[in-house]
Amino acid sequence: MTDVGYVIAGYGVILGGIVVYVALLLRRLRVAREALRRDADATPPDATPPDARR
């Protein structure tokens, strides 16, 4: 194989970058879901007036 370094760098960064982004995205999703769940558990049912939400 010729120019093997460029081929590995091209595929490695692009495919590896997608894998890293997927991992970070799933982590961000999990953190956001946990934060919402915590908020829902901590908020008493009548704390938010129903007309105040969009």
Next chain:
Amino acid sequence: MKTRVVGSVALLAVIAAAIFGLFVVPADLNQGDAQRVMYVHVGSAWLGELSFGLAALAGLGYLWRRDLRFDALAHSAVEVGVLFTAFAIWGGMMWGKPVWGVFWQWEDPRLATTALLLALGVGYLLLRRLSDDPARRASRAAVVGLIAGLDIPIIHFSVVWWRGLHQGFTIGDPGKVLHPSAPLQFVAALLGMLAAFTLTWTWLMIRRYQLARLESQIEDDVRMSRINAARGAATTSTGPSTEPEPAR
């Protein structure tokens, strides 16, 4: 469940397309193995432009309907678009150095306008951090998204309008991609990688949009709790007086 199926199929498709492009398709007669980078480079460039096109349409949708779901879609598309535009530039550099002899040339209109798209995407994401007001933030971002969208046809036709290092259309030119002399394996590798990348993009967009909606909900919750805290403080300070009423 359906999103998981899309994700699994996308993962398998990318693995299969990468194996096919790296080990099954023969090396190009003139460019050697460096040409194999083209499959991921073109796939990334296509998704970068698709993302910014979607962001521009979603921005228009927001300006028209003032619905924050359009803003969440545009935000998601720009983040994914920045990622794939950066990958397209990186892939182009890894293909360009062995074939052109240089990683980059600012005089090339395709390269310069793609770099501009990346800069606009990064600017869009930074701009969103300047305001806490969702409506104001969405309006400003929509305008930047539309400006970035204007760059897409310029990128696309830059190889026709101006001279540069970058080659002309391949997929857009049926005379090339469907030409009987074009080896079917090369065309299959390119179209296979495009399909696999597009599936991956679809999964990423679904998940990123879900995240944008969750973040918007969290932001609403934080705002409501601040309002409630402020109301509570106001009630305490101006609440019912504890002083005895004067005798009549």
